[in-house]
Amino acid sequence: GIHTSGGCPVPDFKYLKAHHNKVFMEILRSQSQLDEMKSIKSNHFGTYEDFINYSNKVSFPIILKPSEGSMSKGISLNKSLSEAKSSINKISKSGNLFKDLKDFLRNFKHKGYVVSSRHRKKFITQNYIEDLQGDWKILIYANKYYVLQRENRKNDFRASGGGKFSYSRDISNELLDFSEKIFSALKVPNVSIDIGFSNGQYYLIEFQALFFGTYTLEYSEFYYKKMDSQWNLIDEVSILEKVYAESISLYIQDQKDTL
Numbered sequence: 001g002i003h004t005s006g007g008c009p010v011p012d013f014k015y016l017k018a019h020h021n022k023v024f025m026e027i028l029r030s031q032s033q034l035d036e037m038k039s040i041k042s043n044h045f046g047t048y049e050d051f052i053n054y055s056n057k058v059s060f061p062i063i064l065k066p067s068e069g070s071m072s073k074g075i076s077l078n079k080s081l082s083e084a085k086s087s088i089n090k091i092s093k094s095g096n097l098f099k100d101l102k103d104f105l106r107n108f109k110h111k112g113y114v115v116s117s118r119h120r121k122k123f124i125t126q127n128y129i130e131d132l133q134g135d136w137k138i139l140i141y142a143n144k145y146y147v148l149q150r151e152n153r154k155n156d157f158r159a160s161g162g163g164k165f166s167y168s169r170d171i172s173n174e175l176l177d178f179s180e181k182i183f184s185a186l187k188v189p190n191v192s193i194d195i196g197f198s199n200g201q202y203y204l205i206e207f208q209a210l211f212f213g214t215y216t217l218e219y220s221e222f223y224y225k226k227m228d229s230q231w232n233l234i235d236e237v238s239i240l241e242k243v244y245a246e247s248i249s250l251y252i253q254d255q256k257d258t259l
Helices: 013-017 022-031 048-057 081-091 097-109 173-186 240-255
Strands: 042-045 062-066 076-078 123-127 134-141 144-151 190-198 201-208 222-227 230-235
Touching: 013 022, 022 042, 022 123, 022 201, 042 048, 048 081, 062 081, 076 081, 081 123, 134 173, 134 240, 144 173, 173 190, 173 201, 173 222, 190 240
Parallel strands: none
Antiparallel strands: 042 123, 062 076, 062 123, 134 144, 134 190, 144 222, 190 201, 222 230
């Protein structure tokens, strides 16, 4: 209502829509003009049948993700079409016995009636990036960058939710520059981004612009900040509420001519 009345929610309403909605998150990714945002190739589907109709264009292996969820729940690596079908069958199942029965009977009552899919939970596919040993969880609050390095789970391709993480004081300028480009393109006061690295290239895995976990900030003894075009490590324990309020204030000041 605020948005449609001409008000300016902070962050923009589209980021509320993208919260725990990976399909809409991927739509925002696909609409971006920034190459770094599109470093991972993805497709999104509304039903199991949509994927089957598209499957002849899919190159395996692929990563499958349900539209909702966190900490890698429901995410799978699929090396063949048969594996993908099995995974999608699980994460997209939406059937209801009573409603399915009514729908089935309509097939006899109405000539040409098309029965609704019983797999209508949305999901996405992403290309599999070889040799990812983990990723970085980066929280950005205006000009402060908090970085947590996460290793993959044992015998697994996933890092999120594994609990194997560390704070590094030796983060490359290239990683911070890549993060800065993502942050600038999103135009938000603060953000959480997951970045992977393989064969000399960084990949934006996911992002969230609100309601994200703050562990990375709360347990960090330092952060990175760009000053005079140089990245500097600042030894300082941050107070979440203070940093959050500062990021909102700076965002409003920067955007006051357009908000």
